[in-house]
Amino acid sequence: MGVFSRKLGVDLGTVSIMIYADGQIVLQEPTMVALTIEEERVVAVGQEARDMYGRHPEHIEVVRPLRDGVIADYEVTEALLRYFFRKVSGRMHFRGPEVMISVPYGVTSVEKRAVHEAAVRAGARQAYLLPEPLLAALGAGLPISTPAGNMIFNMGGGASEAAVLAMNGVVVANSVRMGGMRLDEAIINYIRRKYSLVIGEPTAESVKIQIGAAVDIGQELSMEIQGRDQVGGLPRTITITTSEVVEAIAEPLATIVGAAKAVLEKTPPELASDIIDRGVVLTGGGALLRGIDEYITQRVGVPAYRAEDPLHATAIGAGRALNDLAMLRRLVQGV
Ligand SMILES: Nc1ncnc2c1ncn2[C@@H]1O[C@H](COP(=O)(O)OP(=O)(O)OP(=O)(O)O)[C@@H](O)[C@H]1O
Ligand SMILES: [Mg+2]
Numbered sequence: 542m543g544v545f546s547r548k549l550g551v552d553l554g555t556v557s558i559m560i561y562a563d564g565q566i567v568l569q570e571p572t573m574v575a576l577t578i579e580e581e582r583v584v585a586v587g588q589e590a591r592d593m594y595g596r597h598p599e600h601i602e603v604v605r606p607l608r609d610g611v612i613a614d615y616e617v618t619e620a621l622l623r624y625f626f627r628k629v630s631g632r633m634h635f636r637g638p639e640v641m642i643s644v645p646y647g648v649t650s651v652e653k654r655a656v657h658e659a660a661v662r663a664g665a666r667q668a669y670l671l672p673e674p675l676l677a678a679l680g681a682g683l684p685i686s687t688p689a690g691n692m693i694f695n696m697g698g699g700a701s702e703a704a705v706l707a708m709n710g711v712v713v714a715n716s717v718r719m720g721g722m723r724l725d726e727a728i729i730n731y732i733r734r735k736y737s738l739v740i741g742e743p744t745a746e747s748v749k750i751q752i753g754a755a756v757d758i759g760q761e762l763s764m765e766i767q768g769r770d771q772v773g774g775l776p777r778t779i780t781i782t783t784s785e786v787v788e789a790i791a792e793p794l795a796t797i798v799g800a801a802k803a804v805l806e807k808t809p810p811e812l813a814s815d816i817i818d819r820g821v822v823l824t825g826g827g828a829l830l831r832g833i834d835e836y837i838t839q840r841v842g843v844p845a846y847r848a849e850d851p852l853h854a855t856a857i858g859a860g861r862a863l864n865d866l867a868m869l870r871r872l873v874q875g876v
Pocket of ligand 1: 698699722827
């Protein structure tokens, strides 16, 4: 006894990292690291790094080591994983954890190898990788091992992926390297154009989360935000409303949702009829946007349903796959 290895389902996302172990989410933190610029020494990881964003001294930078769902900075990703693996491994666990990590569908073998290597060097005893839409579908409880077609649309921070799954594998999939971060950017641009006000990324994200919507939701929410006047340079406060956010994000949202439409167009007719009956299940943080189910139903032409716990679906699926060896074998063979 004593030589346990903890099994961790890891959703290594562009915006956040979630870890599932022993039946529950045990960690949810921003995928951010604060470093000294010259020596690249890590000074903070996760939420602590995010809290420093925009208010750190000039010898420090706060970075996101993933871009569009893939590793952009290898060393920093390794440091981040090491920190979080340690954080969730209790003292009972002398051996490194066994981990299942999500990777975007369609990543290159080089990109995949980078994730595998980063996980092993960060202390994982064994690391498995599976595509995010497959794990998200599993986490959302879709019956992916049946011959019937099931469709998932995972709307992440840096990438959005739609896939039709059957018999433990991906039948067709499509992704765009665009997600919630692009919506934040669109809000920043809109406010700059309309109010000559410069706001930061965290403010834009909270506007989207607190009052944002994909379509007119029949309820006008509003929020006061502070920014810096583009001309005078001084701080100024404005009030922004839901319908303004709907307008601000319309363009990138249409492109993101186009990924789901494209998948349906490529789906074999036998499976397409299943999807029309069963609809598409939405996961990822973007699935929490108000009215997104209605918007996708209209745009894609099949009923869209938000998963029960969209934000955690991928990590839950990763944990489930790892804990069910028979399932793991089937999934790994299906890829
Ligand atoms: N209530 C909400 N309404 C709208 N968007 C939200 C909400 N909550 C979170 N988000 C957005 O969801 C995104 C993060 O989602 P998620 O954690 O699924 O992404 P990720 O896994 O880190 O990224 P990726 O899968 O693209 O690598 C962020 O852009 C965030 O702003
Ligand atoms: Mg994700």
